[in-house]
Amino acid sequence: QSALTQPPSASGSPGQSVTISCTGTSSDVGDYNYVSWYQQHPGKAPKLMIYEVSKRPSGVPDRFSGSKSGNTASLTVSGLQAEDEADYYCSSYAGSNNYVVFGGGTKLTVL
Amino acid sequence: QVQLQQSGPGLVKPSQTLSLTCAISGDSVSSNSAAWNWIRQSPSRGLEWLGRTYYRSKWYYDYAVSVKSRITINPDTSKNQFSLQLNSVTPEDTAVYYCARETGGAATAIFDYWGQGTLVTVSS
Numbered sequence: 463q464s465a466l467t468q469p470p471s472a473s474g475s476p477g478q479s480v481t482i483s484c485t486g487t488s489s490d491v492g493d494y495n496y497v498s499w500y501q502q503h504p505g506k507a508p509k510l511m512i513y514e515v516s517k518r519p520s521g522v523p524d525r526f527s528g529s530k531s532g533n534t535a536s537l538t539v540s541g542l543q544a545e546d547e548a549d550y551y552c553s554s555y556a557g558s559n560n561y562v563v564f565g566g567g568t569k570l571t572v573l
Numbered sequence: 574q575v576q577l578q579q580s581g582p583g584l585v586k587p588s589q590t591l592s593l594t595c596a597i598s599g600d601s602v603s604s605n606s607a608a609w610n611w612i613r614q615s616p617s618r619g620l621e622w623l624g625r626t627y628y629r630s631k632w633y634y635d636y637a638v639s640v641k642s643r644i645t646i647n648p649d650t651s652k653n654q655f656s657l658q659l660n661s662v663t664p665e666d667t668a669v670y671y672c673a674r675e676t677g678g679a680a681t682a683i684f685d686y687w688g689q690g691t692l693v694t695v696s697s
Contacts, residue, residue, distance in 0.1 A: 464619045496681050507671055507687035509622070519685060551620055555682040561635055562610075562622035562682045 465563035466491065466552055473571040474542045482568045484535040485551030488561050492533035496555035499528055499537045502567075503548045511550075512537060515534045548561070575599035577672050577688035585695050593658040595688050597671030600692045602648045602655055603628045608675040610684065611646060611657045615668035626655055627679040635679075648696075677683075 466483040474480040484491065484499075493495055497515045500508035510519050511530035516537060531573045537553070539546055552565040581593035602609055604619070608627035614620050623634035626646045636644050645658040659666060670691050673684040 463687050496683065500684070503684075505689050508684070509687075510683065510685050513677075513683040513685075541682075553620070553622075553682050555680055558680075559638075561625075561637065564620035564622065566619045 464566035465556070465560070466550060466554060466565035468550075468565040468568045469556045470566070472570065474539075475573045477541050479538060479540045480542060481536050481538045482550055482552075482570070484537070484554075484565050486533050486544055486554055486563065488533060489558070490554040490556040491530065491535050495530070495555070497528070497530055497535040498553045499526075499547075500533075500551045500553070501548045502551065504549060506507065507570045509552060519561050520550075542572050544572050546570060575674060575684055575686040577674065579670070579672055580686040581588060581691055581693075583692055585693060586697050587663055587695055588661055591658045591662050591666060591670075591693055593670055593672070593691055595655055595656070595696055596652065596654040597674075599655075600674065602653050603650055603675065604627075605629060606678065607678070608679040609646075609648065609655045610673045610675050612673055612684070613668040613670045614690075617660070617665075618668070621668075622682075623657070623659075625675060625679065627675075629679070633679065638695050647669075652654065662679070667695045670685045 499512040514526040610625040611623040643660045670686040673687040
């Protein structure tokens with residue numbers, strides 16, 4: 463059982479927007495602005511898409527955006543494209559006892 | 574461009590020690606702005622952070638509570654790499670193991686570069 467809770471699946475048609483939630487606690491997501499999101503295609507390593515809640519690494523399309531409210535972080539993918547179909551994981555720094563926690567992952571399907 | 578290249582056996586017998594190495598290019602294991610992590614992924618446990626090492630005038634080590642009694646992560650400055658040792662493995666330790674660079678410090682959980690992953694199966 464993962465420390466952060468994500469919906470197991472999400473879907474949308476090309477061009478639409480989809481939002482994936484990531485719910486933690488006041489000891490991780492709610493206490494730190496170190497929430498990251500990763501995209502993982504089958505057989506590949508995770509790829510950093512969002513860090514520090516809403517920042518995008520160089521090369522990540524601005525269709526990907528992140529936000530946080532209280533203990534819940536969200537990833538929004540706008541203008542869905544076929545190549546966005548993948549698993550998405552959130553993570554958070556969780557202090558000096560637990561250090562790093564991950565979500566269970568959300569499978570995004572582009573219809 | 575940072576690259577992480579993993580090596581190590583894909584099959585380990587129960588009760589033995591799992592050993593993996595992650596060779597770094599494009600950065601230094603002694604970097605004052607990065608930390609070097611091991612993360613694993615399995616269908617039953619999802620992504621699970623195992624531990625890290627980093628250098629800030631001396632070496633530091635942080636380990637997940639779930640494996641703290643069995644894990645060792647060691648830097649090797651002569652080869653610019655770091656390693657994972659997990660003792661007394663059981664089939665529950667079967668997973669894809671990744672090494673990853675944590676950027677922005679050692680308390681950010683921002684993993685910007687990952688190794689290719691190594692599937693380690695624990696079986697007799």
